[in-house]
Amino acid sequence: AQKITQTQPGMFVQEKEAVTLDCTYDTSDQSYGLFWYKQPSSGEMIFLIYQGSYDEQNATEGRYSLNFQKARKSANLVISASQLGDSAMYFCAMREGYSSASKIIFGSGTRLSIRP
Amino acid sequence: GAVVSQHPSWVICKSGTSVKIECRSLDFQATTMFWYRQFPKQSLMLMATSNEGSKATYEQGVEKDKFLINHASLTLSTLTVTSAHPEDSSFYICSARPAVMGRGNEKLFFGSGTQLSVL
Numbered sequence: 001a002q003k004i005t006q007t008q009p010g011m012f013v014q015e016k017e018a019v020t021l022d023c024t025y026d027t028s029d030q031s032y033g034l035f036w037y038k039q040p041s042s043g044e045m046i047f048l049i050y051q052g053s054y055d056e057q058n059a060t061e062g063r064y065s066l067n068f069q070k071a072r073k074s075a076n077l078v079i080s081a082s083q084l085g086d087s088a089m090y091f092c093a094m095r096e097g098y099s100s101a102s103k104i105i106f107g108s109g110t111r112l113s114i115r116p
Numbered sequence: 117g118a119v120v121s122q123h124p125s126w127v128i129c130k131s132g133t134s135v136k137i138e139c140r141s142l143d144f145q146a147t148t149m150f151w152y153r154q155f156p157k158q159s160l161m162l163m164a165t166s167n168e169g170s171k172a173t174y175e176q177g178v179e180k181d182k183f184l185i186n187h188a189s190l191t192l193s194t195l196t197v198t199s200a201h202p203e204d205s206s207f208y209i210c211s212a213r214p215a216v217m218g219r220g221n222e223k224l225f226f227g228s229g230t231q232l233s234v235l
Contacts, residue, residue, distance in 0.1 A: 033222050035222075035223060035224075037226075043207060043209070043228065043229045043231075044226065044228050044229065045160075045209065045211070045224075045226035047223045047224075047225075050222050050223055052222065091159060091160065095222070101147070101148045101165065101167070103150060103162055103165055104150070104162075104211075104224055105162060106152075106159045106160045106161075106162075107159060108158070108159045109158075109159050
């Protein structure tokens with residue numbers, strides 16, 4: 001079974017609009033972490049935002065916010081005021097457990113394209 | 117911020133040769149490093165967890181004799197693709213997390229990746 005599900009293979013958004021990228025996850029662990037990474041065409045993985053399972057507040061990092069719905073097991077990424085430079089692949093990821101050895105697995109990704 | 121250095125960035129080799137990829141954490145110690153493989157337009161697939169001073173843990177379906185991992189120190193892990201064949205051509209990317217977990221250390225830091233092309 002898929003642990004991380006991203007149902008949007010691709011999205012087109014007009015510049016300056018907000019965009020929500022969907023992510024649902026499946027785990028029986030009580031302690032876990034959720035991440036969003038951006039991968040531009042260069043291939044590098046850029047960390048965007050992190051949400052711990054025990055964090056009560058939704059995480060925010062500048063224009064990025066994570067809409068964490070624990071009961072629904074969803075962790076959607078919201079990008080406000082999109083920019084042309086936001087065009088990239090976006091991956092949702094999950095770490096089960098809380099140790100330095102806990103592996104992180106990735107969803108299939110969403111390709112976001114920003115229209116000028 | 118924390119930096120993970122990965123070399124080489126790209127490599128072209130003949131079928132049957134072995135290729136070594138290095139992953140170094142430059143400003144933190146990492147008891148664990150992770151190796152991922154990514155095919156074009158696909159997600160990152162975890163290949164193995166590299167553990168300092170002990171054997172790597174491979175994911176199901178990954179051949180341990182094909183992809184040799186050595187984590188000789190707290191800052192260096194290597195992945196050797198042995199007897200490479202064209203089907204091994206892929207983007208390989210390593211990642212590491214500081215050994216001490218804590219606020220701000222949850223995320224993985226990634227190397228810049230290695231594009232392997234086997235002719």
